[in-house]
């Protein structure tokens with residue numbers, strides 16, 4: 001039996017009593033609730049990974065999350081910019097699909113890169129358009145099948161005349177892969193941000209994009225057996241001249257929490273973690289299917305030279321996750337063994353909130369602590 005079909009009950013996944021989904025995960029909703037939610041969700045992923053190893057006897061595809069946030073030295077320097085506090089000197093897993101903490105960091109950096117590229121492009125007289133390419137999906141379709149159809153259709157499309165014709169009008173493009181999960185199962189889709197050259201005839205470009213959309217539907221039918229509808233297969237959104245940041249924000253969906261439970265196309269897969277924490281066996285199985293299915297998939301793809309032209313140095317997801325991106329000073333140190341205990345208990349963010357509270361009362365800048 002595939003491991004994704006084993007229920008959480010069979011795996012003996014333990015559930016803490018008295019927690020209510022994401023509401024239970026985000027106890028600190030009054031202070032930096034999103035960060036608290038990300039840390040709490042990462043803790044659930046790590047618990048699932050450890051549980052997989054214990055019950056199935058093999059390391060899961062996302063085992064690295066168990067080591068995300070571990071100390072690299074004997075103590076953790078707590079950094080602050082005078083308002084927020086964050087740990088420094090900790091490892092990062094860099095797994096954008098499965099680690100809510102690393103995903104937020106990577107997406108925030110990608111948004112800055114995309115914004116730099118779009119700003120430079122618009123300053124040079126270019127325009128932007130967003131193409132969203134979907135497939136028709138059903139509850140019974142396994143994620144790997146739907147995802148494979150999206151990836152193979154795109155790979156094949158990139159070699160066709162319709163895409164070469166469109167590319168003649170472009171300075172480059174950014175592709176972002178996204179997956180949601182909902183009533184109708186998995187919904188992988190991709191956004192392609194088109195950097196149209198200065199002075200292009202938008203009418204002509206639109207005609208070419210219609211031909212591209214027809215090829216997309218044909219290819220999806222070839223790889224999935226079901227064609228997307230004419231209206232929904234390829235959706236084009238044109239951005240105005242002043243919309244570099246809108247385009248960047250839309251493409252990178254910086255906050256994972258954006259897709260809430262009422263989002264039409266489904267929920268962010270990270271929301272499954274709240275259900276898992278409540279003991280939802282289906283959510284557990286779906287998470288395993290998702291984590292295994294997304295392994296190795298590239299979330300963002302930049303056409304060659306696009307970032308370099310904007311003076312942006314490209315980095316891998318792992319490099320972004322590992323970088324100390326925010327500027328701040330050390331306000332406290334936490335002993336590594338205390339930090340590891342808190343990490344295992346899922347309470348590291350409580351610590352940061354404590355420091356921030358103390359800071360807001362003007363009691364830092366420097367405090368050496370071994371226990372809080």
Ligand SMILES: [Zn+2]
Pocket residue numbers: 065068069092093094095099100101102103
């Ligand atoms: Zn991570």
